[in-house]
Amino acid sequence: MAAEKAEMDALKKECDGLRAQIEAARKAVNDGSMTAAASGVASVGRVQLKLRKTLKGHLAKIYAMHWSADSRQMVSASQDGKLLIWDCFTGNKLIRTPSGLKTPDLCLCPLPVIVSCLWDLETGKQKVIFTNHIGDCMSLALSPDMSTFISGACDSLAKLWDVREGSCKQTFSGHTSDINAISFFQSGNAIITGSDDCQCKMYDLRADQEVICYQDSSLNAGVTSLAVSSSGRLIFAGYDDFNCHIWDSLKGEKVGVLSGHDNRVSCTGVPDDGMGVCTGSWDSFLKLWN
Amino acid sequence: MSGSANVVAMKKVVQQLRLEAGINRVKVSQAAADLQQFCLQNAQQDPLLTGMSSSNNPFRPQKVCSFL
Numbered sequence: 001m002a003a004e005k006a007e008m009d010a011l012k013k014e015c016d017g018l019r020a021q022i023e024a025a026r027k028a029v030n031d032g033s034m035t036a037a038a039s040g041v042a043s044v045g046r047v048q049l050k051l052r053k054t055l056k057g058h059l060a061k062i063y064a065m066h067w068s069a070d071s072r073q074m075v076s077a078s079q080d081g082k083l084l085i086w087d088c089f090t091g092n093k094l095i096r097t098p099s100g101l102k103t104p105d106l107c108l109c110p111l112p113v114i115v116s117c118l119w120d121l122e123t124g125k126q127k128v129i130f131t132n133h134i135g136d137c138m139s140l141a142l143s144p145d146m147s148t149f150i151s152g153a154c155d156s157l158a159k160l161w162d163v164r165e166g167s168c169k170q171t172f173s174g175h176t177s178d179i180n181a182i183s184f185f186q187s188g189n190a191i192i193t194g195s196d197d198c199q200c201k202m203y204d205l206r207a208d209q210e211v212i213c214y215q216d217s218s219l220n221a222g223v224t225s226l227a228v229s230s231s232g233r234l235i236f237a238g239y240d241d242f243n244c245h246i247w248d249s250l251k252g253e254k255v256g257v258l259s260g261h262d263n264r265v266s267c268t269g270v271p272d273d274g275m276g277v278c279t280g281s282w283d284s285f286l287k288l289w290n
Numbered sequence: 291m292s293g294s295a296n297v298v299a300m301k302k303v304v305q306q307l308r309l310e311a312g313i314n315r316v317k318v319s320q321a322a323a324d325l326q327q328f329c330l331q332n333a334q335q336d337p338l339l340t341g342m343s344s345s346n347n348p349f350r351p352q353k354v355c356s357f358l
Contacts, residue, residue, distance in 0.1 A: 004293045011300040018307035025315055032319035038326060044339060052349035072348070089348050170310055187328045189321070204325070206316035211325075231336035233329040250326055275337050276349050288349045290338060 026209045034202070034212040038250040047234060047246050047256035052276065053091050054260075055286040057084055062280035064267050071271035074278060076286055088271075088278070088288055139182040141191070150191050152179030158193050160205065172203045174210045181226040181237070181268075185249075192235060192249070194223030200237050202249065214247045216254055225267045230274025238265030244279045258289050 060079035067074050073094065074086045085095040139152040148169070152158045158179055160170040172191075181194035185202070190211070194200045200214035200223055214235065221241035228235055228249070235247040236258070244265050246256035263282035270277050276290035333339055344350050 001293060004297060007297055008300060011297070011304055014304050015300070015307055018304065018311050021311045022307070025311070029315045029317045031317050032322060034318075034322045034325070037319065037322040041326060041330070047338070049338065052347070167309075168306060170313065185325065185328075186332070187325070189328075190325055202325075204316075204318065204321040207318045207321040208313060208315045209318070211318060211322060229336050229338040231329050231332035231339060232325070233333060233336060234338055250329055270338075273337075274335075275342070275347075277338065290342065290347060290349055 022208075026207075029207055030209065034250065035252050038252075041250055043251070043253075044233060044248050044255055049246075049256065049258060049277070049289040051258075051260055051287055051289055053088070053288040055086055055088075055091060055288070056284075057086075057093050058082065058284045058286075060284060061263075061282040062266055062284060062286060065269050065278055065280045065286060067269050067271040067278070069272055071273035071275060074269070074271075074286075076267075076280055078284065080284075086286070088276075138178055138180050141183050143184050144186060144188045150182050150184065152182040152193050152195075154178040156195065156197075158182060158191060158203065160191075170205065170208060172208075172210065174201055174203075174213075175199065177222070180222065180224050183226055183228055185228060186230065186232050192226060192228060194226045194237050196222035198222055198239075200226060200235060200247065212249075212252050214252055214254075219245065219254075221264075224265060227268040227270040227277060229270055229277075230272075236268050236270065236277045236279075238268045238279060240264045242281070244268055244277070258287070260287055261285065 058078040058080055062076055062078045065074055065076040072089055074088050076084050084093050087094055138154060140149060142149045148160055148162055150158055150160050156175040156177055156179060158172040159168050161168055175195040175197050177196035179193050179195045183192050189206055190202050190204045192200060192202050198219055198221060201210050202212045204211045221239040223237050223239055225238035226235055233249055235249050236244050238244045242261050242264055244258035245254055248255045258279060261281035261283050265279050265281050267280040276288050278286055278288050280286045
C-alpha cells in the first residue's frame, strides 16, 4: 500500500533524525577523556594475586557463578546440570541441586532470579518480560540500588532498564560483537561491558556514552566475564585465552593476570566484602584468588 | 496484515528513540572526575589493592597451632 510505505519512510526518516540527535548530544558533552584525566592518578603497579583454593566438584564446563551477600557462600552452575553451593572459607560443598534453568547467567539478589525476565520464585510465574534486544540477551546485572538493571546482547548493544516499569532507558553501542559480560561500577554511575570483539568498555550512564576502552593488541581472545574490585579500580576480565586479565579501570592499562585454568574462563566474581576474586572455567574448576 | 504490524513496530522504535534522545547528559570531564574520586576514596578499603595479612585472609587455610 502506498500510504503505508509513505508512513514507513517517514518513520524511518524520524528514526535516523533521532539517532543523529543522540550522537550530537553525546558529542556535545564529550569534553575530555578519562585516560587524560587519570594521568595525574598514581599507578596501581603490578597487581599480583595468588591462587588460594581450587574448588573441584563439577563434572563439566562451568557457566556461571555468583557470590552470596555473606561473601562466604557462592553458587556455581555447570553444564553437568547441577548448581553447587560452596563454603569458600573451607572449600566444602554445601548443597547440590539439579538446575532447571537453561540460563547462561544467573544473578542472586533479594528480587527473584533474573533471566531475561523477572521471575517470581514462589509462584514460578514471569512477572515482567523485558523485550527490546534484537539478539539473544547474554548478560545481566542489577544496579547497586536495585532500581535498574543492565543487559548485554548478541546485537552488540548494552541497555539500561527500569526494573519496575520494564522500560528501556538508555542504549549503549560501540562493541562490534556479542556482549558476553556486563557489570555496574559500584557508584552506580557507570557500567562495564566485555565482548567477543576482545574489548572491555566502560560507559558512563550520566554522560550517556563510552568513556574508556580496555584493549590490547596482544589480546585476541573474546571476553567472557568480568567483575570489579570493591573500589572500582580493578577490573577482572575472563577471556577465551584461559586467563583472567586485570585492568586499571581509570588508566585503561593491563596491570596483572590470573593464570591457571586449562580452558576458557567463563565466569568471574568479586564478593561484597571485596576480599578476593573467583574465576570459573570450562575446565570444570573454580579458583579463588587474592 | 504484516504491513501495518511493521508500522506499529517502527512507531515503537521511534518512541523509544525519542525517550533516549530526551535525557539530560553530564559532561564527560565531570563524569570522569566523579569516577576517579570514587575509586580513590575507596582505595584504602579495597583489599585487592591494599593486600591483606594471612591471618585476615578468609581463603587462606589457617595454620594449625600446637602447644609444645
